[in-house]
Amino acid sequence: MTAERAEVVIVGGGAVGSAAAYFLAAEPGFDGRVVVVERDPTYARASTPLSAGGIRQQFSIRENVEIGLFAREFIGRAGELLAVDGEAPDLGFVEGGYLFLAPPEGRAILAENHAVQTAAGAAIAWLEPDGLAARFPWLNVDGLAAGAFGERGEGWLDPNTLLQSFKRKARALGAEYRTDEVVAIERSGGGVEAVRLASGDRIECGTVLVAAGANAGAVARLAGVALPVGPRIRTIYQIDCREPLPLLPLTIDPSGVFVRPEGKGYICGVSPPEDQDPESWEIEVDWRWFEEVVWPALAHRVPAFEAVKLTGAWAGPYDYNALDQNAVIGRHPTIGNLLFATGFSGHGLQQSPAAGRAVMELVVHGGYRTIDLSRFGIERIFENRPLKERNVV
Numbered sequence: 001m002t003a004e005r006a007e008v009v010i011v012g013g014g015a016v017g018s019a020a021a022y023f024l025a026a027e028p029g030f031d032g033r034v035v036v037v038e039r040d041p042t043y044a045r046a047s048t049p050l051s052a053g054g055i056r057q058q059f060s061i062r063e064n065v066e067i068g069l070f071a072r073e074f075i076g077r078a079g080e081l082l083a084v085d086g087e088a089p090d091l092g093f094v095e096g097g098y099l100f101l102a103p104p105e106g107r108a109i110l111a112e113n114h115a116v117q118t119a120a121g122a123a124i125a126w127l128e129p130d131g132l133a134a135r136f137p138w139l140n141v142d143g144l145a146a147g148a149f150g151e152r153g154e155g156w157l158d159p160n161t162l163l164q165s166f167k168r169k170a171r172a173l174g175a176e177y178r179t180d181e182v183v184a185i186e187r188s189g190g191g192v193e194a195v196r197l198a199s200g201d202r203i204e205c206g207t208v209l210v211a212a213g214a215n216a217g218a219v220a221r222l223a224g225v226a227l228p229v230g231p232r233i234r235t236i237y238q239i240d241c242r243e244p245l246p247l248l249p250l251t252i253d254p255s256g257v258f259v260r261p262e263g264k265g266y267i268c269g270v271s272p273p274e275d276q277d278p279e280s281w282e283i284e285v286d287w288r289w290f291e292e293v294v295w296p297a298l299a300h301r302v303p304a305f306e307a308v309k310l311t312g313a314w315a316g317p318y319d320y321n322a323l324d325q326n327a328v329i330g331r332h333p334t335i336g337n338l339l340f341a342t343g344f345s346g347h348g349l350q351q352s353p354a355a356g357r358a359v360m361e362l363v364v365h366g367g368y369r370t371i372d373l374s375r376f377g378i379e380r381i382f383e384n385r386p387l388k389e390r391n392v393v
């Protein structure tokens, strides 16, 4: 057994843990040792590579809008910021926009969200039904009262390239990755003293960051902390459609069904209702939802989708925060050197740059310097005070 010490131990080397490692390693005011413990470097069951890669500013909470604006800014500079040995990554960002559609009963909420987004500086266009029909001629506007379309800054990218680019750059800047599993978190006094790994190794630490994705609830329990974050399985269906649909953004129907272009075809899906959405690590495609919910909604909203071919599907775990489907970011109030960046509930890929930077600010500066994420703290979980994000896709 070896005994060692790191200034920061990061549990989980997905997009979020790797973004935190990158921002710490890149920060001129910080030269502590950073160790990322990742139990599976193939990421076969991690959320990041299984995600749909969407980036948007259309959220209902101001901080989430600001996080989305930073994601866009960071992605725009990723070639320069994440280059290693002169090799700049290409994240494959497609600035296709998001289109949220509202029925009459959802119009007021869409308008409230739109006001929050535009006040924060997001370029979101408000469209009445005739404007929707003119701009998106393939769209059936029956039953729609309005739409909101991200004209700039929204789209999708390759999630695995973002993860690998963060990781590569973090390593180039000195962060270390360890293939092992954190199986115990040792506490003493008011803090965490060390983590123990499945190999038997023990790493004493200045700070521990829980960035364990859908497994974060289980990792938090190792420190005696109750955190309602666990895996909820989502399926993404791949379809082909003969008729070309020019300028199809990531479109979210009032039913919750979404669709966007992917290569020459499209991908689509829906989140199941809460009562049919158990916590589970059975990462299996649920074919039922396509026939029963997704395809009928798509065919109604985009008549060209009446004739689609289902060409494939994949499933992955959402890192689901059961309290309010919003991220938990910040320091534990009494275990002072225990930090969290998890519970992103389906929007963690795009939140990884801001979450990584936020962790760096807490560790290096002792508080937020850019976006104030205080409302995302774990205290709200203990006090059962949801910070509800309405726009969870």
Ligand SMILES: Cc1cc2nc3c(=O)[nH]c(=O)nc-3n(C[C@H](O)[C@H](O)[C@H](O)COP(=O)(O)OP(=O)(O)OC[C@H]3O[C@@H](n4cnc5c(N)ncnc54)[C@H](O)[C@@H]3O)c2cc1C
Binding pocket: 011, 012, 013, 014, 015, 016, 017, 018, 037, 038, 039, 040, 043, 045, 046, 047, 048, 049, 050, 051, 052, 053, 054, 055, 180, 181, 182, 183, 211, 212, 213, 214, 215, 216, 219, 234, 235, 236, 315, 316, 317, 318, 319, 341, 342, 344, 345, 346, 347, 348, 349, 350, 351
């Ligand atoms: C189908 C699907 C579609 C999605 N679409 C989008 C989207 O369009 N846009 C968006 O922003 N987000 C999307 N998401 C959500 C996004 O993928 C996640 O929020 C994000 O990837 C979370 O990153 P993470 O690093 O926290 O988690 P992960 O990528 O899961 O990484 C956590 C890592 O922790 C490791 N780990 C866990 N426990 C331990 C331990 N004890 N010791 C060591 N290592 C451990 C795991 O092996 C894993 O690699 C989607 C997710 C899914 C499943």
